[in-house]
Amino acid sequence: MTLKMKSTCSWLSILFLVLLPTSSSSPDAEPRHSLKRTQSSLLSSYDFIICGAGTTGLTIADRLSSAFPSKTVLVIEYGELEAAPGVFDPPTKEYTPLDFGAPRASSWDLVSLPSPALNNGTAFLKAGKAVGGSSAINGQFFDRASKHDFDDGWSPLQVSMTDRKVPIWDWKGMEPFYKKSVNYNPPGKDTVDKYGYTWDETAWNENSTSSKVQATMASFLWADHSLIRKAFQNMGIWLRRECMDGNKEGICWTPNAQDAMTGQRSFAGSAHYTEVVANRSNYHLLTGHQVTRVVFPQGLKDGGWGGEVPLVEVRGVGNQGTFNITAAGEVIISAGALHSPAILQRSGIGPKDFLQQLKIPVIVDLPGVGSNLQDHSGPTVEWNYSQPLNIHPMPPDMANSTFLSEAFAAWNQRPARGPYTIAMSMTSIWVPLANITANYTFILDKINDLVSLGDKLSTKPDPKTLESLTAALHLPPSYASSSTLLKGYLAQLSSISSLLANPKSPSLESAFTTGTTLTAVLNHPLSRGTVRLNPSSPLDLPILDYRSASNPIDLDMHLLHTQYLRRTIPALQFLFTDPEAFQSLGFPNNTLPFNLTVTETQPGQQIQSEDAILNWIRSSTVQSFMHPCCTNAMMPLEKGGVVDTHLRVHNAGGRLRVADASIFPLEPSSHLSSLCYAVGEKAADLIIKEWSE
Numbered sequence: 204m205t206l207k208m209k210s211t212c213s214w215l216s217i218l219f220l221v222l223l224p225t226s227s228s229s230p231d232a233e234p235r236h237s238l239k240r241t242q243s244s245l246l247s248s249y250d251f252i253i254c255g256a257g258t259t260g261l262t263i264a265d266r267l268s269s270a271f272p273s274k275t276v277l278v279i280e281y282g283e284l285e286a287a288p289g290v291f292d293p294p295t296k297e298y299t300p301l302d303f304g305a306p307r308a309s310s311w312d313l314v315s316l317p318s319p320a321l322n323n324g325t326a327f328l329k330a331g332k333a334v335g336g337s338s339a340i341n342g343q344f345f346d347r348a349s350k351h352d353f354d355d356g357w358s359p360l361q362v363s364m365t366d367r368k369v370p371i372w373d374w375k376g377m378e379p380f381y382k383k384s385v386n387y388n389p390p391g392k393d394t395v396d397k398y399g400y401t402w403d404e405t406a407w408n409e410n411s412t413s414s415k416v417q418a419t420m421a422s423f424l425w426a427d428h429s430l431i432r433k434a435f436q437n438m439g440i441w442l443r444r445e446c447m448d449g450n451k452e453g454i455c456w457t458p459n460a461q462d463a464m465t466g467q468r469s470f471a472g473s474a475h476y477t478e479v480v481a482n483r484s485n486y487h488l489l490t491g492h493q494v495t496r497v498v499f500p501q502g503l504k505d506g507g508w509g510g511e512v513p514l515v516e517v518r519g520v521g522n523q524g525t526f527n528i529t530a531a532g533e534v535i536i537s538a539g540a541l542h543s544p545a546i547l548q549r550s551g552i553g554p555k556d557f558l559q560q561l562k563i564p565v566i567v568d569l570p571g572v573g574s575n576l577q578d579h580s581g582p583t584v585e586w587n588y589s590q591p592l593n594i595h596p597m598p599p600d601m602a603n604s605t606f607l608s609e610a611f612a613a614w615n616q617r618p619a620r621g622p623y624t625i626a627m628s629m630t631s632i633w634v635p636l637a638n639i640t641a642n643y644t645f646i647l648d649k650i651n652d653l654v655s656l657g658d659k660l661s662t663k664p665d666p667k668t669l670e671s672l673t674a675a676l677h678l679p680p681s682y683a684s685s686s687t688l689l690k691g692y693l694a695q696l697s698s699i700s701s702l703l704a705n706p707k708s709p710s711l712e713s714a715f716t717t718g719t720t721l722t723a724v725l726n727h728p729l730s731r732g733t734v735r736l737n738p739s740s741p742l743d744l745p746i747l748d749y750r751s752a753s754n755p756i757d758l759d760m761h762l763l764h765t766q767y768l769r770r771t772i773p774a775l776q777f778l779f780t781d782p783e784a785f786q787s788l789g790f791p792n793n794t795l796p797f798n799l800t801v802t803e804t805q806p807g808q809q810i811q812s813e814d815a816i817l818n819w820i821r822s823s824t825v826q827s828f829m830h831p832c833c834t835n836a837m838m839p840l841e842k843g844g845v846v847d848t849h850l851r852v853h854n855a856g857g858r859l860r861v862a863d864a865s866i867f868p869l870e871p872s873s874h875l876s877s878l879c880y881a882v883g884e885k886a887a888d889l890i891i892k893e894w895s896e
């Protein structure tokens with residue numbers, strides 16, 4: 204249980220110095236020699252080219268450049284090398300974890316088309332546009348998926364008529380990469396004594412020093428944190444000692460992606476680039492360049508499995524100059540769930556009809572490219588207190604100058620301590636549908652009814668059948684031109700049905716750090732959206748059609764989740780009528796706010812009937828918690844998949860892969876960054892094995 208002392212602070216400060224440009228450190232120790240900004244500074248060819256220096260892409264670049272000192276690796280990134288402040292870092296005085304006006308690395312900002320099922324509301328999204336990708340700007344919440352997401356969800360979807368290999372995307376095949384991908388820093392004794400943090404070392408690779416990605420429990424909690432945890436317990440949700448071992452239904456402690464010593468954000472840009480690149484003359488990074496497309500100059504031979512490696516065409520951001528870069532080994536697209544399908548579509552790899560409309564020559568007809576878009580969504584339950592809680596520390600204490608200067612001093616302690624070590628959240632609940640209501644099987648019945656509609660799907664269905672099935676299954680109209688996409692969706696429904704039937708597999712997430720809100724996040728959405736190039740400017744942001752809640756079963760689940768989560772409010776009220784419960788949380792008797800009432804303000808007490816709650820859900824659901832995924836799904840070709848189990852794009856030569864959140868077939872019941880790191884580790888392992896043979 205010793206705290207690992209890691210001096211990642213030096214690299215982060217060098218990063219700041221480079222940006223400020225007053226570096227006094229030795230040139231060898233800087234990423235500068237590896238950082239390229241122009242065509243002329245590149246080698247004539249690279250063994251591996253990775254498109255996108257994000258969470259997954261940099262993990263792969265780090266591992267490949269380390270495994271193969273004599274092979275060259277180039278990562279191409281649209282954004283720049285930037286400092287990446289944490290969610291709550293000095294000198295910020297207000298704790299507003301979701302304030303995107305706070306200092307952050309650069310981002311892409313996107314708004315979806317309106318979603319008719321949610322009163323034409325739109326999804327608002329950010330995605331990282333800097334070295335480190337979204338890990339440079341995210342909420343630092345660092346949890347893992349449930350093992351059932353893989354065993355009931357991803358793995359069965361990989362089964363095909365032709366490929367009956369041993370499954371590699373089950374929990375057994377994921378756990379080692381989750382472990383390898385991060386170094387867990389157990390909390391110090393002081394914080395364990397204070398907050399009762401628990402964990403299980405065996406869920407972590409206790410000596411995984413091979414990864415510089417750091418997961419750390421915040422050394423500080425706001426005073427109302429324990430109230431909500433207690434209310435959750437009073438609802439009958441059990442406390443888990445550890446949630447990272449594949450079993451996460453219950454109340455979880457969740458670490459931050461954070462350096463234990465400095466308290467600073469740990470992200471792919473530091474952990475897989477600046478901190479490792481010094482001694483890797485074979486690891487190059489080209490920033491300020493957009494991958495426009497990949498090109499197969501000789502076309503594709505042997506049915507698309509001839510081992511051809513595409514050229515990568517890039518465009519300097521700003522000056523518009525375009526050139527090709529040659530890869531000798533392979534090309535890996537890691538531009539994230541929104542941009543990776545755009546790169547493939549620009550390359551002529553995608554839905555044939557759509558590419559033809561845009562007059563893009565079709566290289567591989569893959570209807571799955573840019574289909575299957577999913578995200579986490581949900582409405583937010585809110586309450587108020589009739590009088591001030593009169594407990595401390597709380598975020599308003601940051602306005603107290605003594606408290607603030609203590610917070611600064613604590614941050615500068617080593618290891619860092621105090622409020623500035625907090626990020627977006629520390630606690631979350633993960634609740635299976637069976638725990639939400641005894642009457643949950645009607646959801647399964649509805650899903651299974653949809654699955655049986657699919658029996659109408661013959662091997663060669665006529666277009667009319669496809670069209671009517673697409674409509675009946677509430678899918679994007681583009682599914683009507685592809686029986687394989689429909690088959691894949693039906694297989695996904697079966698997976699989701701198993702997940703929801705499983706009393707250990709969570710359906711609802713809700714996370715908390717402080718305040719008076721709890722969001723009911725839907726883990727396993729049935730609705731599907733699309734990502735498509737903008738026909739009038741294909742190099743710009745793609746067009747997102749979220750179609751949130753287009754499948755009405757998602758609304759049924761939102762309803763159940765809302766009804767369940769609002770029970771937190773009476774559970775919270777109960778604490779203020781029970782001095783013993785209150786005192787057991789460590790608050791002194793004289794601060795007990797007797798007579799305090801907790802009042803639901805959203806949806807609000809007047810909203811009780813199912814129709815009224817559904818109306819409220821339609822108007823208040825946040826459509827994106829910035830977890831877009833699944834737009835180049837890893838599934839067999841016959842199920843409308845885009846990549847195979849080795850992440851190779853189907854029928855595209857075998858030396859073109861995709862690795863990022865776009866390859867997930869289904870949303871996991873977790874936030875996405877730790878899974879992106881694990882997918883990066885697994886992808887690197889597959890590639891290293893292939894090139895070592």
Ligand SMILES: Cc1cc2nc3c(=O)[nH]c(=O)nc-3n(C[C@H](O)[C@H](O)[C@H](O)COP(=O)(O)OP(=O)(O)OC[C@H]3O[C@@H](n4cnc5c(N)ncnc54)[C@H](O)[C@@H]3O)c2cc1C
Pocket residue numbers: 254255256257258259260279280281282329330331332333334335336337338340341342343344345346492493494495537538539540542543546627828829830831862863864865874875876877879
């Ligand atoms: C605001 C926000 C908060 C989040 N909060 C959390 C959280 O608290 N916990 C959590 O686990 N997850 C969170 N997530 C989600 C998680 O961070 C992302 O899902 C994950 O990091 C995505 O990784 P990726 O490898 O798929 O892509 P990214 O990390 O996004 O990397 C893609 C990279 O490719 C680059 N790129 C794109 N197109 C091109 C092109 N054509 N040429 C060159 N480069 C290109 C981009 O600039 C980017 O750097 C959050 C996301 C956001 C945006």
Ligand SMILES: *[C@@H]1O[C@H](CO)[C@@H](O)[C@H](O)[C@H]1NC(C)=O
Pocket residue numbers: 317319322323
């Ligand atoms: C959503 O927009 C469409 C198209 O503009 C319109 O026909 C429909 O009535 C709108 N729905 C709602 C609930 O506003």
Ligand SMILES: *[C@@H]1O[C@H](CO)[C@@H](O)[C@H](O)[C@H]1NC(C)=O
Pocket residue numbers: 408409410
């Ligand atoms: C820890 O490292 C040692 C030496 O490299 C290795 O033998 C051992 O298997 C590692 N332990 C775990 C749990 O990975």
Ligand SMILES: *[C@@H]1O[C@H](CO)[C@@H](O)[C@H](O)[C@H]1NC(C)=O
Pocket residue numbers: 439440441452453454633634635638
């Ligand atoms: C689910 O219900 C069981 C039985 O009542 C209970 O023991 C368990 O704590 C519940 N789990 C969650 C996550 O609510």
Ligand SMILES: *[C@@H]1O[C@H](CO)[C@@H](O)[C@H](O)[C@H]1NC(C)=O
Pocket residue numbers: 478479481482
């Ligand atoms: C780089 O190499 C030097 C000399 O071999 C060594 O002292 C240093 O620790 C290495 N740095 C890293 C980050 O591996």
Ligand SMILES: *[C@@H]1O[C@H](CO)[C@@H](O)[C@H](O)[C@H]1NC(C)=O
Pocket residue numbers: 498499500514516525526527
């Ligand atoms: C890249 O290569 C392809 C195939 O040889 C060619 O058609 C294209 O014009 C090249 N692009 C640039 C910018 O040179």
Ligand SMILES: *[C@@H]1O[C@H](CO)[C@@H](O)[C@H](O)[C@H]1NC(C)=O
Pocket residue numbers: 587588589590802803804
């Ligand atoms: C709490 O909300 C209720 C219902 O909206 C409202 O009547 C009451 O005034 C609010 N109380 C406080 C202290 O804001």
Ligand SMILES: *[C@@H]1O[C@H](CO)[C@@H](O)[C@H](O)[C@H]1NC(C)=O
Pocket residue numbers: 603604605606609
């Ligand atoms: C301000 O903060 C200090 C240090 O935490 C505390 O002792 C003091 O009581 C606070 N003052 C007020 C007015 O809350």
Ligand SMILES: *[C@@H]1O[C@H](CO)[C@@H](O)[C@H](O)[C@H]1NC(C)=O
Pocket residue numbers: 642645813
């Ligand atoms: C189960 O719940 C749904 C949604 O709340 C409701 O429509 C249905 O009537 C319920 N069924 C039973 C048997 O209670």
Ligand SMILES: *[C@@H]1O[C@H](CO)[C@@H](O)[C@H](O)[C@H]1NC(C)=O
Pocket residue numbers: 782783786792
């Ligand atoms: C606090 O209140 C509880 C319940 O009223 C009482 O039993 C206990 O003795 C009190 N403790 C102190 C220190 O006053």
Ligand SMILES: *[C@@H]1O[C@H](CO)[C@@H](O)[C@H](O)[C@H]1NC(C)=O
Pocket residue numbers: 797798
């Ligand atoms: C609680 O409310 C009652 C009745 O309004 C009042 O007599 C009592 O003093 C209140 N207690 C506290 C601690 O405010």
